[in-house]
Amino acid sequence: MTKNRHALPCERLCVIGLGLIGASFAQGIKNHALQKPHAALAKQIVAVDTSQDSITDGVMSGLLDAGSTDVYEGVAGADVIVIAVPVQALAGVLGEIKRAMDAGKLAKECIISDVSSTKQSVLEAARGVFGQVPPTFVPAHPIAGAENSGFHARNPELFCHHKVIICPHERTDDVALNTVQTLWQTLGADVIFMDSARHDEILAYTSHLPHLLAFALTEQLAGHDDNLDIFRYAAGGFRDFSRIAASHPVMWHDIFMANKQALLTALDAYQAQLTRAKQMIQAHDTSINAQSEPLLQWLATARHARRHFGHMLAGKPKTSLSNQDDTMSQSYYIQPQHDISGVISVPGDKSISHRSIMFGSLADGVTRVSGFLQGEDALATLQAFSDMGVKIERTGDQVVIHGVGIDGLSTPKNPLYMGNSGTSMRLLAGILSAQKFDSVMTGDVSLSKRPMERVAVPLRQMGAKIQSTGEKGTAPLSITGNQTLNAIHYELPVASAQIKSCLILAALWAQGETVIVEPEVSRDHTERMLNAFGYPVVSSGREIRVTGGGRLSACDIIVPADISSAAFFMVLAAIGGGEGLTIQKVGMNPTRTGVIDILRLMGADITVSNETVVGGEPIADITVRPSDLQGIDIPEHLVPLAIDEFPVLFVAASCATGTTRLTGAKELRVKESDRIAVMADGLSALGVDCTVLEDGIIINGKGVAGTRNAVFGGGEIESHHDHRIAMSFAVASARAADEIVIHGTETVATSFPNFADLANRVGLKIDVK
16 A cells, blocks of 8 residues: 555545535535645535435535536546445446446546445445446445434534544555545544455444344334333433434345345344343242342343443544534542541552453463452453453452463454553563464554554564554554564663563563563562463563463462552552551552652651562551651652552652652653653642653642641643543642542543542542543
8 A cells, every 4th residue: 555645636526425424524525625725635526416405505505516416417527436325326326427437527547435334235336337346446434423314414523533444445546545545534534444344244243233123122112012101111221222223214224235144144143142141031040049140140241341342432532513422531520628547448459460361361270360450451451361262250359260271362353452551452462472363452542642662672573573553653553473483682671561571471482581681670470470370480680581382370369459559548648637548458569669668768657567478479558647748859769669659659749848859760751641741730730830851850849847738729630531640639639729620530440440439438529520
């Protein structure tokens, strides 16, 4: 494919069909020309529609330069044609286009595209008319719509941040392909490429089957003897599901017939699911006061998958004119509260939860995990291994993993979605690089901005074939399977547990001994847990050695409380009033306790008690009491041991007396957000004086010794959908003078689903909206 090569601007763009999609497309191209005349994509926009009123209105409104109700006449002289008619009408339109070409009214090199929701039938129609699919015919399908239809419902932003699937065929011309791609990208669409058969299969499940079921259920209930009461008392779920049955019946008749085979396959699969559900309900003995475990597990699996899909959708930006209901957006409204007291437990360690799923899946035998973090990041890892054929049963924080062995993963049917989890994507890159199958990993908007070349570069040195996206080397990541990996000696450019762990995991399949050298010691959960699974990893100072070719043996894992989650409450107890907090059974891995060391250097009153070791990981209770903090120069050797905790440590520094200086923390700029810049913006908005450095920050504390003075003013904070930013500014409310509003807090669920509830229980006042 030749990039940045297209046939634009064109002299004459013709849109056939002025319904919602066609009219919105034309209006979007027109608006772009009005806003950027020097970059207009078409000098003229003309249209064909069966309604003369729509043509007249289009011309009168200035949208169209001309129009016709006759395809043969209307396409004359066009350079680019976009067909937006029902799929069953497309063959007739293509026939008129060919007639115009044969008559010399239309150049045979004219670029043609469509917007139909089935693609194989479109290609068949093109073959039927032209003998073979013309190279300049580029099938496309925008995944967008609205409640209202027709010319007057047009919306130039309809496609903004929505996917448009382009389905190239074996004869597709590069110029035509890039022209169609440019048109849609100009309208703000996210263009992806897909084989036509794959497109029809996916759409059968995600669009055509749900519409058919909505029509079927609505028709069934409409014929019920008590249909009046059924519809009168219908709950919101039925209303939401049946809403799509209000769609145009002729259009959906045509779609169902055009995608007949894929839809029938989807129906067969759904029928099997219904039969399975019926059997589980029938088999349960209602006389026994107990739950039906098979049905409960079936429902729990579905709920987990829906939550995972919901988090995928949460990353979709919302435009001002979009008809999409962005229900996943969330904000915290926090009133100042200074009295902090209680004994609490925080969720399980995220790093250990990730690795328990990965290693349990690769092990021989059954692994049982307790204390598993039920946050979206860890669930993304769980879902990925489920998608690769691993049977995983989860009941709350209890997980049972039926390992498939080091060589047992199977090809996922779709790209693996990592949500917001950099740990999932980077560690999985090491595992997937060694598999026999090809794979693709994607993520949400935030993860898609994070650098992935830092793992791709050393993996390529090992023999992996891995392709990142864009100039900055970001997700999606495409990994070619069936490669032979070789051991390497690699010195990490930065202390990063994610990069180190990625290479350790790839080394499990590599030929020879891989040696990894760190500039500073980083968290060592991977090394500890692999040894627990019976796979020897030798660590000596900053050097780690792994020999490929071994196997993992299943074991039981107890996940301790996450010290990164505990850190928010440690700082809250130190800066707040009241009696302070005790956080129970927190993981005390020495490569993770930098936050405790830093807070103690600042003068925090911290007591560690009930120390023990569980599953190779040390744990203890941590008690923190209100403290007079002092600013410090943070020792650089502690930076990698507290890298995730710095956002909340910045809040602690703001409440200290004197100045706190952090350097050597450039890694913070490539987390879920640029945490140095985002925290600095938020602190400044709340009245704290700080200076951003290339690799750190200087914070001038506003604390007054012996008092719990108000350090922060009120204000609105943009978290940039970074969970640690959101929770850090929530902690700041304990020393605020007025309300703090934090936007984009839905991603808190990635690591700490019950954060707001727990914070309110110990004294904060967070209203989630």
